[in-house]
Amino acid sequence: MAEQERRQRIIDEVTAASWVTDGMTIAVGAPPPMALLRQLIRRGIKELTVIDSGLSLDLLIAAGCVRKVITYYAGGGFGVPVVPSFRRAAERGEIEVWECEEGILTAGLQAAAQLLPFLPWRGGVGTSLPEVNPDLKLFSDPIRGETLLAVPAIKPDIALLHAATADAYGNVQHYGGPGWLDLFLYRAADRTIVQVERVVANEDIRRDPWATTIAGADAIVRAPYGAHPFSSRGFYVQDTAHLREYLDAATAAVQSGHTEQLTHYLNYYCREPVTHGDYLERIGVKRLLTLYEY
């Protein structure tokens, strides 16, 4: 009998980022897998279509990686109604926006996951969404003749996610449930890379199989503190000061054309660190440890 081992799926963040090439459609989970996103910025990836929301979306736009955005929400927190780089790029027409909404995006991802050309959705009937996004078609349902939206399949090339734990074979578990759309991004995407706080034994996964949220990621990246400056349930809270630092820098670049602060941010935190470990060194252990506070 052939002696064979089950293949492990652990790769490092540099290798993982090389799966993404210019022009791809990537889907970003919640919390955003920042270790992977920083690698994309470091590598100067361009012309991406990005399914994402909030500050991580803004960072990718600020770094020049994005051509098209599929989003339902680009609020920033901190009293910022719209994140700055997204706002300016959208207003100037530098990025294309595929206007959608939570339910509509969910339906489109589910359609892709089930190899259906579309799924019907009622939310959005009566709104401007099918006007500003002509891919959304109003149609009359074949059973009762009601007017519904036909949402076309939305198929990412790669889903990039962050989770609590995984084993070496791609079995992923979240603490307290998966983020926003993570499961739908996984189902719809051709390939899925999940960065995790901890790699655990297969036996740890099998202790509670129902807790396995993603059964078969294509690659696992070990990335402790990998969601920093965002929070990671069960591990650390968000680094508010760091997020404000980015937001101030991006706002200054957009509102007054002072790009020095933003350029510094991008270079110092995203482009110069070769590995995720190098990034964490720049944050510093003392700062990271404060984020454990409840």
Place this chain on the structure above:
Amino acid sequence: MAEQERRQRIIDEVTAASWVTDGMTIAVGAPPPMALLRQLIRRGIKELTVIDSGLSLDLLIAAGCVRKVITYYAGGGFGVPVVPSFRRAAERGEIEVWECEEGILTAGLQAAAQLLPFLPWRGGVGTSLPEVNPDLKLFSDPIRGETLLAVPAIKPDIALLHAATADAYGNVQHYGGPGWLDLFLYRAADRTIVQVERVVANEDIRRDPWATTIAGADAIVRAPYGAHPFSSRGFYVQDTAHLREYLDAATAAVQSGHTEQLTHYLNYYCREPVTHGDYLERIGVKRLLTLYEY
């Protein structure tokens, strides 16, 4: 300030069964909530439309409760390819069968849950299903013109489920994941009654909120051993001898017209015991304890 308490949702199995009236559509989970089903038989409920499969479906038919069946599978285990009472009633036209399939039934339940008149499905294209079930309509999708099945919404009046635990407020948790279609039955049904092995404290539920599979059952029925003679994950295995006793009785009634054994089964186990406790007394503690064996 008004002193008010949060309303508890625990009722007994007799009250629960009184929610079901002749002619309703009921959806039966897996394992089947036998304490509730036996009460339906005891009460002589008639003309039900039943979403169910296997031996519990057969029992309801044998007891005369059923007019119409929505099922994707009526195999019996024990080398019995088709359960006997279902088979004869279907062949004689005594019950109507709404012919479907796992994926199609899922789509129809999901449509009801999302207040959509239909959902599209590809599985079944090319088969006889839309011929023998004219509610399933072939149509051309509005985005790419592909031929798909339109599955109409399937809406049960009441879903009857069995689970491991629940608190008094209707938060239900399963051990090792919910049964076959339980979550979809719950989502689609107007009301849901869940019988559980154990009622637990609200704090027990909150210890792992992600494990809450049904967030808000309309009623909880405390029914230890309530799935007997079927298995209940984490509590007991199936009672094979008892299932064979039923299957032999039902087969004898169908194949040779000897109905005594079946009548005895229905009377002794379903019609005479007033409560679930009375039923368990007839099974006996010693027998129940053997079912713990792994």
Place this chain on the structure above:
Amino acid sequence: MAHDYSVQELMAVVLARDLSDGEVLRVGVAMPVVEAAVRLAHLMHGPNMELIFFGVRMNVAHLHTVPLPAFAWDRRVVRWAESYSDTGHRFDRLKDWHNHVFFVGGVQVDPYGNTNLIGVGPEYRRLHFRGPGSVGTATLSTHVGRYYIVLNSHSRRIFVERCDYISAYGWGTGGADARRRLGLPGGGPRYCLTPLGVLDFAEESKRMRLHSLHPGVSREEVQAHTGFQLVMPEQIPTTVPPTVEELHVLRTRVDPQGVLRR
């Protein structure tokens, strides 16, 4: 003192009074008035309410204090959860949403309660102001039993004759059957709450109407800050101020940090 309250506290109290026991309250991002209102109602008269913050579903009527969460995606809001649903699965039981209540903001609101979170400007590809996007409001406004439009300011920039874009459908171009004609099962917007007053929708026309004036505000002031003609009843009551008890519960059990007084 009961006379000393902020307008955000007043709005929270008014909103809380309108919520009924047994309802499921879905709260979105960045709405401190709403976050406070649902907690206040829950503690005051809603032991069977369920509060849902970003998929985290809770009933915390038994707690003494329920302070505001720090941030949307924050583990700390999960501590009270009885169940959790991610975004995608949140829509698994829309059938049930007739008993759900939701709260929406807007960069524009028109006379029929249609709201816009997409942006401002005649040309979609070159907006003057790019908004945050629809979040879940298109689906929520379609399905919930009723919803509230809650705004931090009241101006002619927000209240416009026509929204440049509609992200949540209210009453369309008016008429009590506007939603039924489109097949939308939800009950539509009930009130629009602003720092100046409470607006509702006239029974037949479903055009926005002045319902009550916050203390010290005149009907002329409201109309002057509204970019379309409001329906003006003869008598317009003054919004009932917070009672001593309401303010006490709000300040000691819901908002001890005084977020609504900043």
Place this chain on the structure above:
Amino acid sequence: MAHDYSVQELMAVVLARDLSDGEVLRVGVAMPVVEAAVRLAHLMHGPNMELIFFGVRMNVAHLHTVPLPAFAWDRRVVRWAESYSDTGHRFDRLKDWHNHVFFVGGVQVDPYGNTNLIGVGPEYRRLHFRGPGSVGTATLSTHVGRYYIVLNSHSRRIFVERCDYISAYGWGTGGADARRRLGLPGGGPRYCLTPLGVLDFAEESKRMRLHSLHPGVSREEVQAHTGFQLVMPEQIPTTVPPTVEELHVLRTRVDPQGVLRR
């Protein structure tokens, strides 16, 4: 001894050989030959196979014995699970199923591999034989990369010129493009395994063809038990019997209770 094996053991071995490492194998109810075959392949040459029994997904290549489960809905099959999916959520990632393999039975099978689990008789409302129903075969046969038709007996009652009803679409009325024309993404049926031999489908016509004869069975015998004309190549090899090693692994690690020898 390698010469001493049951026909069910032979079928399991033949099936196991045709499964490739890395594939996801979906096993339905009441198919002991299939249950044994996927375990045998997994232990012999498939360390990266994933076995899915009723939503319970496992990789157990590291175990010494993997005995057959007692019953479909049995906690005991869960002990090896790495993840679990209920029936409804099983269809959440159909996109991925080109790498999945499935096994189907039938009360009727026609020359193009269409199968029937609905029933037998010209009038649907008064069937002569009411079948068990389609289970998940309509969806599975539509989407999996390939599937196998596995039958416990080989008779003219099963192999018919036309199925009275089709619950899983094979190659329709024939032709290599039959499935593509209908938009069915899956690869269709590959083999039909019976106690008499292995049948496949001719490349162009997709009509059923005799692929190999089990030891001791003649081509005439197969044809005589088949209700339609099989495509008969000039040379029909004999099914390669189990090797000593295959039988050893099967009997000591997969089926120690001898289920396949009853």
